[in-house]
Amino acid sequence: MKKIKFIISLFIIALLFVVQSCSEDFLVEYPTDKQAPEDIQKMADVEVVINGTYNLMQSVGFLNSNIITRNDMRSDDMQVPDFGRLEDEYRYDFDEQNSVLSIWSTPYTIIRQANNVIAMLEGINVESPTDKAKKDDMTGQSLTIRALAHFSLCNSYGLPYAHNDGQSLGIPIVTEVLPKDAQVKRSTVAQVYDQIIKDLTTAIPLLSEAPKGGKINSWAAKTLLARVYLYKEDNTKAYETAVDVIKKSPYVLLKRSEYVDAWSKEFNSESIFSCVNNAADNGGGNSIAYLSDPEGYGQFIASQDLIDLVNSDPDDIRNEILYIDQLSVIGDPTTYGRILKYPGIGNTKAIIVDHFEGDGEPKPELASSATTSNVPIFRLSELYLIAAEAAVKGGGSDAATYLNAIVERANPAAKVAEADVTLDRVLTERRKELMAEGHRFFDLIRNKRDIVRTECARTAHMTARMHIPYDDYQVVFAIPLEELKINPLTQNPGY
Known part of the structure; x- marks a missing residue:
């Protein structure tokens, strides 16, 4: 007892x-009243x-x-x-x-x-x-x-x-x-x-190498290791580690036809490790999902610059997860650039649109709260982009192959010629593919790129800094x- x-x-x-x-x-020692660990x-x-x-x-x-x-x-x-x-x-x-x-x-x-x-x-x-x-x-x-x-x-x-x-x-x-x-x-x-x-x-x-979804396996540890090597500029090891996961792990890239609604599922074919949420156990009101949801706090929204970048290719499937919805706040219509990577389990794009734009009142209920969304921490797409960036920096070969796996999934007609595979082109693809997953800030500063924001009418900037060296x-x-x-x-x- x-x-x-x-x-x-x-x-x-x-x-x-x-x-x-x-x-x-x-640093306080783990509190134990009766027994030591x-x-x-x-x-x-x-x-x-x-x-x-x-x-x-x-x-x-x-x-x-x-x-x-x-x-x-x-x-x-x-x-x-x-x-x-x-x-x-x-x-x-x-x-x-x-x-x-x-x-x-x-x-x-x-x-x-x-x-x-x-x-x-x-x-x-x-x-x-x-x-x-x-x-x-x-x-x-x-x-x-x-x-x-x-x-x-x-x-x-x-x-x-x-x-x-x-x-x-x-x-x-x-x-x-x-x-x-x-x-x-x-x-x-x-x-x-x-x-x-x-x-x-x-x-x-x-x-273990067995897929676990919500817990860490060897492929998750290797994904983190590849990211660490990339941030360290050890490009040879970053490339080798990323390619090892791409070629040997049980994970496969989502198909273009699966991409949009995959975010409404608990896990998908490229989910290596995710933070698991459900109706009974989730991050609640301050979670990324609730911060993204306009019926929550609606604070985590895409910049107009990001929206314009993705919209510059109308056939890019990632346009479909940029949902520019409207919500009336104290009588004034406010536009939100929601990124549908945290919609709630079961909330497909069609359900989201019907909820906000469907005819009749009350609007149809969502399948679940946005807070039930799993948060992707490591997924296979990142490894292709790590391999591409590391190869561009001299750590390996076939940069175009790994970059185009992501580019052509988004738009099959958008293949990048080998001569055009530059670091900036890879960073642009990382920006589009990994948006709202916590990468962009570090991608810029670790590659010694300033953060340059564009003024727009979508938000009140208050005292926001628009150029950060x-x-x-x-x-x-x-x-x-x-x-x-x-x-x-x-x-x-x-x-």
């Missing part, structure tokens, strides 16, 4: 971490804790919003209307006083949980091959989760690796269960990348003041 109570407590603690007081140090003896006990880790990842502080919305909003892809959420990121109105704490604290809470799972597993002896494979797989999942959280943190608070070969300050690296009073200083970006790559290369042979001090967030009070870290320059 004592152990059962402890396991239940662990799970409850995992859920409560999401909303715990911002005054608590992210090494006292857990059964694999089933650890499964409860790792499921709690995925629940933490599902929070809006990580996969269900922050990792996407607060980055895309700083790019040229997304805008806010004249009210509401995400304004600070869009306007670049943030400093150490008002930086969003969860961008910092939630990934570190996840890291702490992953470290505890690893420690628990180290204390369990297994005999059967089945149990050993299960233990290895959970270890590999935890290492990959830890790597993803460190990567997100380093992208948020450290300059891109290419800016100065990784020598700028990154973030504290945490790879073990720490004592309550521990204060870990910032490592360089290069050191953080080394740790991330070490975790992933250790995890991959431990992980790639080396501007605000391309990294300020470490929140709440954290500096606990752990006196060196603040990012300019704040």
